[in-house]
Amino acid sequence: MRIAGYGFRRHSVYRAAALAGAFTNTVFGILRAYVLIALWQARPGLAGYDVADAVTFCFLSQACIGPMQVFGGLGLSGRVRTGDVAIDLVRPASLQMWSLADDLGRAAYLFLLRSLPPVALGAALFGIVLPDAPATWLFFTVSFVLAVIVSFGWRYLVALSACWVIDDRGVQALSLVLTLFFSGMTLPLHLFPGWLGVLADALPWSAMVQVPADVYLGKRDAWEALGFQAAWAAALLLLGALATRAARRKVVIQGG
Amino acid sequence: MIELDGVGRSFTVGRRRTRKTVHAVQDLSFTVRAGEFVGYLGPNGAGKSTTIKMITGILAPTSGRLRVAGLDPTRRRTSLARRIGVVFGQRTTLWWDLPLRDSFELVRHLYKVDQIDFRRRLSELTELLDLADFLATPVRQLSLGQRMRGDLTAALLHDPAVLVLDEPTIGLDVVSKAAMRDFLRRLNAERGTTVLLTTHDLGDIEKLCRRVMLIDHGSLAFDGTLDDLRATAPEEDSIEDVVARLYTGWSPALPAEG
Amino acid sequence: MVRTYLLLAWTWLRAAAQYRAQLAMMTLGSFAVNVLDVAAILVIFRHTESLAGFGLAEVMFLYGTAELAFATSDMLFGNVTRLSEQIRTGGFDTMLIRPASAFVQMAVDRFGVQRLGRVTQAVVVLAIALPQLDVPWSRAWMIPLMILCGIVIFTSIFTLGGALQFLLTDAPEVANAFTYGGSALTQYPLSVYGAELVRGVTFVVPLAFVNWQPALFVLDRDAPRGPPHWYSPPAPGAAPAAPPFAALAWRAGVRRYRSTGS
Numbered sequence: 001m002r003i004a005g006y007g008f009r010r011h012s013v014y015r016a017a018a019l020a021g022a023f024t025n026t027v028f029g030i031l032r033a034y035v036l037i038a039l040w041q042a043r044p045g046l047a048g049y050d051v052a053d054a055v056t057f058c059f060l061s062q063a064c065i066g067p068m069q070v071f072g073g074l075g076l077s078g079r080v081r082t083g084d085v086a087i088d089l090v091r092p093a094s095l096q097m098w099s100l101a102d103d104l105g106r107a108a109y110l111f112l113l114r115s116l117p118p119v120a121l122g123a124a125l126f127g128i129v130l131p132d133a134p135a136t137w138l139f140f141t142v143s144f145v146l147a148v149i150v151s152f153g154w155r156y157l158v159a160l161s162a163c164w165v166i167d168d169r170g171v172q173a174l175s176l177v178l179t180l181f182f183s184g185m186t187l188p189l190h191l192f193p194g195w196l197g198v199l200a201d202a203l204p205w206s207a208m209v210q211v212p213a214d215v216y217l218g219k220r221d222a223w224e225a226l227g228f229q230a231a232w233a234a235a236l237l238l239l240g241a242l243a244t245r246a247a248r249r250k251v252v253i254q255g256g
Numbered sequence: 257m258i259e260l261d262g263v264g265r266s267f268t269v270g271r272r273r274t275r276k277t278v279h280a281v282q283d284l285s286f287t288v289r290a291g292e293f294v295g296y297l298g299p300n301g302a303g304k305s306t307t308i309k310m311i312t313g314i315l316a317p318t319s320g321r322l323r324v325a326g327l328d329p330t331r332r333r334t335s336l337a338r339r340i341g342v343v344f345g346q347r348t349t350l351w352w353d354l355p356l357r358d359s360f361e362l363v364r365h366l367y368k369v370d371q372i373d374f375r376r377r378l379s380e381l382t383e384l385l386d387l388a389d390f391l392a393t394p395v396r397q398l399s400l401g402q403r404m405r406g407d408l409t410a411a412l413l414h415d416p417a418v419l420v421l422d423e424p425t426i427g428l429d430v431v432s433k434a435a436m437r438d439f440l441r442r443l444n445a446e447r448g449t450t451v452l453l454t455t456h457d458l459g460d461i462e463k464l465c466r467r468v469m470l471i472d473h474g475s476l477a478f479d480g481t482l483d484d485l486r487a488t489a490p491e492e493d494s495i496e497d498v499v500a501r502l503y504t505g506w507s508p509a510l511p512a513e514g
Numbered sequence: 515m516v517r518t519y520l521l522l523a524w525t526w527l528r529a530a531a532q533y534r535a536q537l538a539m540m541t542l543g544s545f546a547v548n549v550l551d552v553a554a555i556l557v558i559f560r561h562t563e564s565l566a567g568f569g570l571a572e573v574m575f576l577y578g579t580a581e582l583a584f585a586t587s588d589m590l591f592g593n594v595t596r597l598s599e600q601i602r603t604g605g606f607d608t609m610l611i612r613p614a615s616a617f618v619q620m621a622v623d624r625f626g627v628q629r630l631g632r633v634t635q636a637v638v639v640l641a642i643a644l645p646q647l648d649v650p651w652s653r654a655w656m657i658p659l660m661i662l663c664g665i666v667i668f669t670s671i672f673t674l675g676g677a678l679q680f681l682l683t684d685a686p687e688v689a690n691a692f693t694y695g696g697s698a699l700t701q702y703p704l705s706v707y708g709a710e711l712v713r714g715v716t717f718v719v720p721l722a723f724v725n726w727q728p729a730l731f732v733l734d735r736d737a738p739r740g741p742p743h744w745y746s747p748p749a750p751g752a753a754p755a756a757p758p759f760a761a762l763a764w765r766a767g768v769r770r771y772r773s774t775g776s
């Protein structure tokens with residue numbers, strides 16, 4: 001808990017950068033919203049959404065960019081690149097849990113500064129859907145937090161991979177492509193045809209953006225959605241723990 | 257070669273209510289003639305870096321007149337750049353990801369150095385500074401001593417008339433320091449290059465500079481030879497104590513006031 | 515200036531050639547990331563025959579021309595938008611010490627052909643889309659011209675984005691909203707966007723002239739809203755107006771940097 005608070009404060013120093021991010025996210029939100037509106041005007045009711053749903057989805061997904069770091073980013077990556085992570089690995093505290101707490105603090109800060117503005121502006125310019133049942137808000141909150149954890153789980157694995165791969169830029173690029181496409185950022189996953197849609201629904205990235213958005217819009221059974229997210233969160237964190245152990249062994253034995 | 261006349265540089269810091277003006281350099285005047293080797297001392301925050309930035313054209317003075325190699329650095333930045341070489345001790349002027357040799361090639365193109373002159377200069381400097389072993393190594397993999405030698409070479413490839421060094425020996429081991437000092441001394445003695453050296457290391461001053469300038473709180477506190485410097489506090493044994501005295505008026509012999 | 519740029523670029527290329535495998539991977543990587551945008555368009559057209567009055571081939575044409583202009587501009591001048599980073603590491607000061615224009619140095623820094631991946635992708639898209647559009651020669655001559663003008667306009671936007679960072683060194687991302695935003699905007703027909711936005715990008719930031727206005731001429735279509743297409747042959751005239759403005763902004767930025775030292 002303390003580490004999360006510390007993470008929050010540490011990132012709050014970068015206020016200008018966060019606000020700049022909010023500005024950019026808002027601009028892109030507006031551009032994407034228009035494209036989706038055009039599509040939904042051509043095909044009303046597509047994939048069970050109406051135009052308002054689509055616009056809401058658009059701004060919700062933009063709101064996810066900061067907290068879920070959709071475009072990649074975990075402080076850990078830098079530390080792995082410089083080798084400083086070796087110090088972290090031999091500390092008694094769990095690197096993964098420590099990083100997670102820090103990431104949650106960061107996500108909370110970015111939620112306030114980078115998520116709210118685009119949604120607020122989107123609501124003002126286009127009008128968005130607001131859930132009427134209070135239960136939905138609660139489910140959405142939980143879903144959002146789980147989404148951050150899933151995204152952390154993935155980014156953690158990507159960051160640690162640099163311990164074994166010499167140039168992590170390739171892995172980062174691949175992660176970017178996968179995350180953008182399969183999280184729902186590029187287009188709502190419901191639009192994906194056939195087997196691609198089925199695949200997208202099953203993969204962890206959908207838990208980062210598409211799932212919380214659907215919970216908000218009431219398009220998905222909340223309990224089932226949360227279960228799906230929790231399952232992936234657990235799986236990724238477990239893989240992360242195993243990777244941490246392997247990395248620690250590598251550092252201690254090989255001194256790399 | 258370097259002329260400062262009443263040069264001043266102020267900064268406004270802080271936002272709205274807490275805004276105030278900081279005078280980094282005030283009414284600074286000195287002249288460095290061609291062929292001199294001058295040391296430039298001062299405590300941190302005294303205005304040394306600011307002076308260097310103004311001399312090299314990075315920063316414009318807010319008052320006074322400044323001429324380097326006969327040119328106004330603010331107005332004739334690129335022309336001046338061809339006549340001076342600069343070495344920053346705390347960061348490199350080389351390209352981080354490229355091998356040293358490629359950095360030199362980039363410098364050659366930037367300074368439009370003639371092919372033949374370039375090859376001659378490079379082999380000269382490679383020998384004098386012992387670069388042969390790591391010419392092909394990327395700069396980010398070089399040790400500090402190697403990198404400093406690389407920076408020095410890059411600053412001299414175009415045969416400048418003036419060399420400005422901002423804390424070049426910082427962090428170097430004893431051997432590297434000695435080698436660099438030796439090189440600089442010969443550069444000044446044999447080629448007549450004017451050298452302005454800022455440093456915290458008084459060994460540099462003792463071994464290299466005939467003339468020393470000391471800046472404190474933005475103004476010149478001392479300008480003279482090493483002997484003159486020692487004469488300001490003859491009772492002190494080491495040159496460090498002499499200089500410390502000049503910085504703050506502090507003396508270990510006096511009991512604390514109040 | 516041009517000579518300096520070419521010589522420096524050549525040196526960078528030679529240096530990068532030593533890391534051939536890495537170069538290939540990065541080119542492929544940039545190709546892949548941008549394939550996503552194409553994939554998005556394809557997915558959209560799985561669900562509809564026309565988007566805001568334009569068919570798949572036409573949208574691909576708009577996308578391809580915008581991407582080609584953007585990617586080429588990015589490859590040649592894109593690094594200017596990394597100014598904030600350069601200032602923070604002190605690298606910009608180093609550039610000021612050298613006898614060359616700071617702009618040229620910034621633009622050519624880390625010059626590499628990996629962005630060629632994105633350029634190639636755009637060319638491929640155009641190669642597929644153009645035959646399907648059956649454009650007569652009386653209109654096709656506009657195509658290379660519009661790409662050239664697009665390059666000029668995007669370069670100006672990059673320069674402005676860089677100049678902005680003299681002021682907003684802590685928030686360089688704002689520039690992305692205009693540079694990458696501009697790229698995203700021009701990938702789709704402007705008929706998709708609201709009227710005020712279209713007006714904005716016609717008269718304020720000349721993005722409409724990157725591909726939209728000239729494309730209307732090429733495709734012989736009227737804009738659903740806004741100026742009629744006879745307006746468009748003068749459209750490439752907007753392109754020359756942008757660089758002087760951008761250059762002034764850049765010089766002002768450098769002047770400010772050298773007089774405030776921040």
